[in-house]
Amino acid sequence: xxxxRPTNSKAxxxxxxxxxxxxxxxxxxxxAMVSVLGAPEVRADGAEFFKGKTxxxxxATAPGGGYDLYGRLVAEYMQKYLPGSTFVVxxxxxxxxxxxxxxxxxxxxxxxxxxxxxxxxxYNQLIKQQGVxxxxxxxxxxxxxxxxxxxxxxxxxSPIRSFDELRSxxxxxxxxxxxxxxxxxIETTMLANVLQLPVEILTGYSGNEDRLAMxxxxxxxxxxxxxxxxxxxxxxxxxxxxHIGGKGKPQLDQLVSDAKAKPLIxxxxxxxxxxxxxxxxxxxxxxxxxxxxxxxxxxxxDPEMREKAEKAxxxxxxxxxxxxxxxxxxALDQPADTIALLKDVxxxxxxxxxxxxxIAEVLGEGRELVLKLADGKTFKVQVSGSRTEVSIGGQxxxxxxxxxxxxxxxxxxxxxxxxxxxxxxx
Numbered sequence: 001x002x003x004x005r006p007t008n009s010k011a012x013x014x015x016x017x018x019x020x021x022x023x024x025x026x027x028x029x030x031x032a033m034v035s036v037l038g039a040p041e042v043r044a045d046g047a048e049f050f051k052g053k054t055x056x057x058x059x060a061t062a063p064g065g066g067y068d069l070y071g072r073l074v075a076e077y078m079q080k081y082l083p084g085s086t087f088v089v090x091x092x093x094x095x096x097x098x099x100x101x102x103x104x105x106x107x108x109x110x111x112x113x114x115x116x117x118x119x120x121x122x123y124n125q126l127i128k129q130q131g132v133x134x135x136x137x138x139x140x141x142x143x144x145x146x147x148x149x150x151x152x153x154x155x156x157x158s159p160i161r162s163f164d165e166l167r168s169x170x171x172x173x174x175x176x177x178x179x180x181x182x183x184x185x186i187e188t189t190m191l192a193n194v195l196q197l198p199v200e201i202l203t204g205y206s207g208n209e210d211r212l213a214m215x216x217x218x219x220x221x222x223x224x225x226x227x228x229x230x231x232x233x234x235x236x237x238x239x240x241x242x243h244i245g246g247k248g249k250p251q252l253d254q255l256v257s258d259a260k261a262k263p264l265i266x267x268x269x270x271x272x273x274x275x276x277x278x279x280x281x282x283x284x285x286x287x288x289x290x291x292x293x294x295x296x297x298x299x300x301x302d303p304e305m306r307e308k309a310e311k312a313x314x315x316x317x318x319x320x321x322x323x324x325x326x327x328x329x330x331a332l333d334q335p336a337d338t339i340a341l342l343k344d345v346x347x348x349x350x351x352x353x354x355x356x357x358x359i360a361e362v363l364g365e366g367r368e369l370v371l372k373l374a375d376g377k378t379f380k381v382q383v384s385g386s387r388t389e390v391s392i393g394g395q396x397x398x399x400x401x402x403x404x405x406x407x408x409x410x411x412x413x414x415x416x417x418x419x420x421x422x423x424x425x426x
Contacts, residue, residue, distance in 0.1 A: 046287030047294075049111065051084030056107075058115030060100020061178070062093040064207030066228040069312060070145050070276045071116040077299035082291065093206060094367070095384070096120060096182025098131055105134035107281045111288035114142060114280030119271045120183025122331050123190075127343040131386060137332060140280040140289050141324040143296040147317040148225040148275035149246030150187065150268055153238040158220040163242045163255050166221070172200040175221040176210035187244075187268050188223045191252075193345040194261045203418050204368065204382055214238060225275065231313045245269035263338045264345070274327045293321040359406045359425070366390075366399030369423070371410065381410055382419040389422040399423075 057078075059071035072089055079087040092100040097117040107113035124132050154160050158173075166173060175192075177185040185203060192199040199221070205213060211232050213219045222229060222238075226246060232238055242252040244265060253265045278296060280289070299305060300318040309316050319327070334342075357371035360378055367385075372378050383390065383399040390397045392406070402408075408425035412418045 046111070046285065046289070046291035047082060049288055050082045050291065053085055053112055055079070055082070055085050055087045055111075056113045056115075057087055057089050058100050058104050058113065059089060059091045060093065060097035060104075060115065060117035061091065062206045063091050066225065066314065067097075067116055067118065067276070068207065069314060073305055073308060074116065074145060074278055074296070074299060077302050077305045078292070078295045080302070081295040081298040090115075095131065096178060096185055098124065102131075102133045104279065105139065105281050109140070109281045109283040109285075111280065111284045111292060114140070114278060114284075114292070116276060116278050118183045119274055119277065119331075120186050122271060122274075122328070123183070123186045123342065125332060126334060126339050135282075136328050138282040139328075140282060140284040140292075141321040141328065142278040142280060142289070142292050143300065143321050144274055144278070144319045144324050144327075145276035145300060145317075146227060146315050147273050148227050148315070149248075149272040150223060150244035151226055151229060151233075151240050151246075151248070152223050152242040152244070152252070153221065153229050153233060153240050155214045155217070155220050155238050156236060157217060160220065160241070161239070163250070163252070166199075166241060167195065167197060169198045172198055173221055174202055174219045175199050175223065176202050176205040176213055176219040177222075178203070178206045178210075183271065184222070184224055187271075190264055190268070190342065190345050191223065191261075194264055194341075195256060195258060201418070204380055211237070225272075227275075227314050245272040260341060264341060267334065267338065267342070270331055274324060274331060277324060279324075289321070296321070354409055354411045356407070356409050359402060359404050359408060362402055362404055366402045369402065369420075371408070381412060381423070383423060384419055388420050389424075391422075391424045393426060 057071060057075040059068055061067045068091065075087045075089045079085055092103050094100070097120065100115065101117040101121050104113065104115050104117070121132070122136065125134075125136055152163065154166070160166050160169060160173065175188050177188050185201070188199070188201055191197065192201065202219060205219075210219065210222050211229075214222065215237055229238070233240055240248065242250055242255060244252045245268070253262060256265070280292070284292070297318070297320060300316060306316060355373070357373050357379075359369055360372040361370035363370065366383055369381050369383060370378055371381065383402070385399060388399065390399050390402065392401055402423065402425060406425040408423055410420050411422040412420050
């Protein structure tokens, strides 16, 4: 892998290493604390505020996977350049990063809470999706760590060897995504609908669960970022059948001629330029925001951090908070016809199917159910607190009221791991 290099930015991304970081990147735990002593001074008045303070860095996904790795690296090295501070890393997964992003946006704007979430939330805001409680144009942007174009990959054991073969498949091909609302869900749904791909979308694969499922033969395809999936491809577990942005070939926009698909492919390509974002709630005081941006810039230039990133095979292409603010504004400035098309393809629904099963296990206070069919086979469904209708004994109920051994009828438009439209139990 080529060595990571700075973006073509007017900002100076060079920096010196004054000390070794106190803690390596931890991927297994949902909560990690890093301490620092004797770190170099940040030349900003706001830096004084952080001395003796605890900073919460929120990662809007489960432990494991690319966002967790980027987030922990950023938190560790930002702390190094905010002397006297203590960073706590907290995973807040759910709803395709929406819960974590809402948590960040609602935090007290004192500079002590910020974090990382995916660019798929740009789509959520464009279509005014229910559950969005933020305005990305008003967030306090601290910086971005990478540019991350998308790729469509197929499992090595899949008989599908090209995008044309995917399009012409006579059977449904299982594609994995994380939560509904995530960039993987939105982009997979968008392309499947506008290009009429024979794809069955399975939700609930967070972190690196989709790669494990691909190795098991549970799923065949994924649409995701280069940084997350290229190492998987290089290890021989999958092949790339199309690129969306970047320099790789073949490029998806050269493989399709559908006029409606072109603006949506261009929109996906634009998301790749603003990846691995770090932001805080609106209205962080200017001096503190400047201190955070300075610490972020120095962290991303730190030779030890860059060496760790290279060893972990994650690219760095940083940009300043000011630059990200501009990029986000441009990404949200879409013509009405593109937004209407985006909304249309995302809101198309497949046929609703019902299945009777018994609840084998309740996970996350009802957010996910493991269900057992009469033949003994099990499958999972996601239960949304706002979109899934839940009833018990004919009475409206909450997902937290669902219990193991209840007999239920599940209505869904997807397969294993999909979000249920309704859960009716006895």
